Amino acid sequence: MDFKLTDEQVMLKETARKFAETEIKPLIPAMEEKKRTPKELIRKMKELCFYAIQYPEQYQGVGSTYLEYVIMMEEVSRVYCSIGGHISVNNLCAGTINDFGTDEQKKKHLPDLIMGDAIGSFAFTEPSTGSDPGAIRTTAVRQGDYWVINGEKIFITNSTIPGYIVLFCKDVEIGGKITNIIVPKNSTGYSTPKLVEKMGMNGMEVADVVLEDVKVPFENTTGGEKGRGRGYEILTTEISVGKLGISAQCVGMAQAALEESIKYAKERVQRGKPINSFQTIQWHLGEMSADVQAARLMVYWTAFNRSQKKNILFDSARTRLFASQACHRTVSSAMQIHGAFGYTKEFIVERIFRDMKLAEIYEGVNEIQRVIAASEFLR
Ligand SMILES: Cc1cc2nc3c(=O)[nH]c(=O)nc-3n(C[C@H](O)[C@H](O)[C@H](O)COP(=O)(O)OP(=O)(O)OC[C@H]3O[C@@H](n4cnc5c(N)ncnc54)[C@H](O)[C@@H]3O)c2cc1C
The missing domain is CATH 1.10.540.10 (Acyl-CoA dehydrogenase/oxidase, N-terminal domain)
Structure with missing residues (x-):
């Protein structure tokens, strides 16, 4: 090794x-x-x-x-x-x-x-579902050599930037099984009426998507005719890789929070000495560094396995669960170390605090990551 x-x-x-x-x-x-x-x-x-x-x-x-x-x-x-x-x-x-x-x-x-x-964008979530693939309502109806798509997707990242969106739809002709379709974002009937107002991750464009009689060639069915009805498999496979990316984001945010805290704890003076001389601050920093290190090693492990073409369904759920929680703990400690200043826009921990929360929610809430991780042993 x-x-x-x-x-x-x-x-x-x-x-x-x-x-x-x-x-x-x-x-x-x-x-x-x-x-x-x-x-x-x-x-x-x-x-x-x-x-x-x-x-x-x-x-x-x-x-x-x-x-x-x-x-x-x-x-x-x-x-x-x-x-x-x-x-x-x-x-x-x-x-x-x-x-x-x-x-x-x-x-x-x-x-x-x-x-x-x-x-690229990846559109699964709808007003009535983010966690239940069975509940999606967007429909794709085959008409000769074309698909006609109608429905609404919400919280779709990058949907306002030109390119393609891989869209999960109920394939009406095969009993409503989920089929994935590649849709150019400049298709007639595709619109993004407004950006979602978020608490953080402000540089990442997220908008709701409306699909009104969007017509795309049947050849855009992901995987062709054989790909029809494979939407759930596509969703779970790709989200596993997506969660690896989110986990790496968590390591980056946690690392930044640790670095900012070390710097601040050396400079901030209380009772005539830098606050890093207090054992309470050292405990925070020690725990933060352990969380960052452990999360990074999990991310490398899962990335290695994915590169070996192994199924990372369980590993990526565990990694995302741990990395997002480790990041949450680390950034929260960073804010504590910064005291009142950490709560202001003068210091970047305030922004990281807002950004990091999303990692526990999107591409599957952490409650579901726990269930996936446990399911490896309960099958
Ligand atoms: C900034 C941002 C960007 C996003 N980008 C995208 C994107 O690009 N594409 C996309 O498709 N979606 C995207 N999403 C949507 C996101 O993936 C979903 O919001 C997320 O999966 C959670 O779904 P939900 O909001 O419907 O929560 P719900 O499913 O309503 O869950 C709410 C709560 O109920 C509980 N819960 C629900 N189901 C279960 C269960 N089975 N077991 C245990 N507890 C459960 C959990 O506590 C959960 O936190 C984005 C969201 C945000 C905020």
């Missing part, structure tokens, strides 16, 4: 850290205010192949593994998790096509998604 990162992985980590510090950080105030992911930033991330790391070279991917992906994801999220979320959801879309698409679909759509020329 070798825990040492390769020279290439170290280089990638340094490149991603430098990029995040120099190119993402200056844009944070504008992203927090406008609640948009800047096009210019997407262009720069495309140049560095941040959307392409784990994809095959034949589709213009870098051909690296999920380990490299989580290393980049941690560094980006250490500076601004919204951008980690934006990349992660693009991967839900590209990953769906890479894992389940036909050869023609891969050739047609993957290079654009991987190169960042089209931005």
Whole structure:
């Protein structure tokens, strides 16, 4: 067992850290205010192949593994998790096509998604469901060589940015089983009436999506004719990978909270000495560092297994559960260490505190992660 990162992985980590510090950080105030992911930033991330790391070279991917992906994801999220979320959801879309698409679909759509020329979304959630796949209502009706899609999706990340959306629908012709369909976001009848007003993750664009008689070619059925009715399998497989991305985001946010706390505890003076001399603060820092380290190792373990093409359903549920809780504890301790200042917009722990909560909710609430993790032993 070798825990040492390769020279290439170290280089990638340094490149991603430098990029995040120099190119993402200056844009944070504008992203927090406008609640948009800047096009210019997407262009720069495309140049560095941040959307392409784990994809095959034949589709213009870098051909690296999920380990490299989580290393980049941690560094980006250490500076601004919204951008980690934006990349992660693009991967839900590209990953769906890479894992389940036909050869023609891969050739047609993957290079654009991987190169960042089209931005991907993954649309499952509806007003009546986020956790129950059986309850979705969006319908896809086959009419000759086309699908006609009607319904509403809510909380869809990147849905306002041009590209493709992989959409989960009830396939009426086969008794309402779930089928996934690749829908260009410029299709007639596709609209995103308004951005969702969130408490955090402001640089990640999230909107509700309305689908009114959206007509797309039948050949856009993910996986072709054989893919019909496989929506649940696609959902669970791709969300497992998505949760790996979220876990890496948690490590990045927790690492940032730890670094900010160490800095602050050295500078803040109470009773004539820096607060890091108090044992209470040392206990916080000790626990925080243990949480960050453990979460990172779990993320690397699950990324390694995914790169070995193993089923990560259970590992990714455990990793997401632990990493999001570890992040919550760490960021909460960071705010405690910062005292009243941590509660103000002057210090970045206030933003991280708002951003980190989402990790316990999206792509499956933690209650469900516990059930998935336990189900490995209860089958
Ligand atoms: C910022 C943001 C971005 C998002 N991006 C996307 C996206 O790109 N695509 C997409 O499809 N969705 C997206 N979502 C939606 C998100 O994935 C869902 O909101 C999430 O899965 C939870 O679903 P829900 O809100 O319907 O919660 P519910 O299912 O209503 O659950 C509410 C609570 O009930 C309990 N509960 C529910 N079911 C169970 C169960 N089976 N066992 C035990 N307890 C349970 C839990 O305590 C849970 O917290 C996003 C959401 C947000 C906030």
